[in-house]
Amino acid sequence: MAPPTSRRSGHSRRAQYSIFTGYVVASIGALIGAALLAISFFQPSAFSGLRGAAANTVEPAAEVTTTGRNGISGLYDNISGYLRAGSQNAALNEELAIARIKLAEAEAVEQENQRLKALLGVKDTEVEPVVVSRLVGSTSASTRRFAYLGAGSNQGVEPGMPVRGPHGVVGRILEVSGNSARVMLLTDSESVLPVRSASDDVIAFAEGRGDGLLSIRLINLGINPLEPGDVFVTSGSGGYYRPGVAVAIVEEVTSDGAIARLVADPAASDVVSVEPIWQPEGLDGAQTPVEEELTDGQSVPASVATSGPEIGQ
């Protein structure tokens, strides 16, 4: 098919000018885009108001699709369970998985208690979630891994708060608007989370790789003590996440750490709870020095270890 003849300008001055103007405006559009992109890089929170308003408008529709999605996945679970060994098989498997994680967490808690015995006067308080809500959507076409939460500042959600599913940590709040919030998932390649091994005292950073797996980077280099199957839990340093929540299971050991699988797949955890920042006062002093390495979090450095050693990023 040939292009329509009406777009050939011929000798018409007016047509020539209008085509030329189109090119100029398109080029200016590209330049504006480049300028806005540069602003977004240097000031990640610059357009959060616009994004928040946009997320608010689609949030009700997302709630509806979430309900439908959960119904469909529940149906699928039932069918697959029935086909294998009765419909309760799927449910039992789920329960077993949770029990395994809980066991690892209990180990971690026990160890944490031993450590805390040394520090008299430290009171461990029960954490009450700020809000329990649903992940209603995600940025499924982009390289970045963000999810949208069905609760926002009206429900008391604030940037920096950790988000956890029934299995373990999912991510943390990045931007908040009225009735929705943007969550940076652990799988995002800019996400860094201080963790430690549940069974012994190996401290590490869990970084998103961008392909759904986490890379565990040990802080103390030397002999790599990790083995496939090791469970990593939050260490509590940095002050955002309270210690002892399951994060990842080691899948493959590498020379400087390991490659780990997420414990809580965000797509599988339909109901998540937002918890308050664990040590808000500890954050203030720690926020300034490593601000530069953050490309997206506004004032929310996850990699800041208040007491841990500095490592080169």
Next chain:
Amino acid sequence: MTERLNRVSNSSEYGRKINRESSPWRQYSVPYISVIAGSILPVFVLVGTMPIMPPLGFMILLAWRIMRPGLLPIWVGLPLGAVDDLFSGQPFGSAILLWSLAMLAIEQLEQRFPWSNFWQDWVTAAMVLAVYLLLAMFASGAVPGYFHLTVLVPQIALSILLYPIIAIVVSWLDRFRLIRTREVF
């Protein structure tokens, strides 16, 4: 094909042959609404591990641009890209830049190869999609790494395979756009 040409020539040459015209509102709003809907749609899919959804908004824009040259103005990347940036998770400005560049690039391609058929359209769309997704990765604000590239391959492949289906949907929308509903006396 002949039927469509007929419809166009009917409306211009004989005017309201059967007393009906397509509504101008619908004629001009359907492409924009469909692209915006395509930008919002991937939000409803919950994927935590890797980018798997094709960039639907961009693909619908591409299909309109390739199948109906001249319908959308060449600078349309500025407004539609801004809407896409609000939902895509990319830093604001990335789609404005890349969509504007894509419109300019397709214009150049079309001037060089003015006669087109289905296969050529598909190849054009495939090239533009692959380059777009690659550049979008660099514009995403993440430090690009090996693993980003590996997860990009399935997304690019899926997008390219999906393009003909998007093109069919856009041709349905095009037919809907031109339905003669307005009665003229």
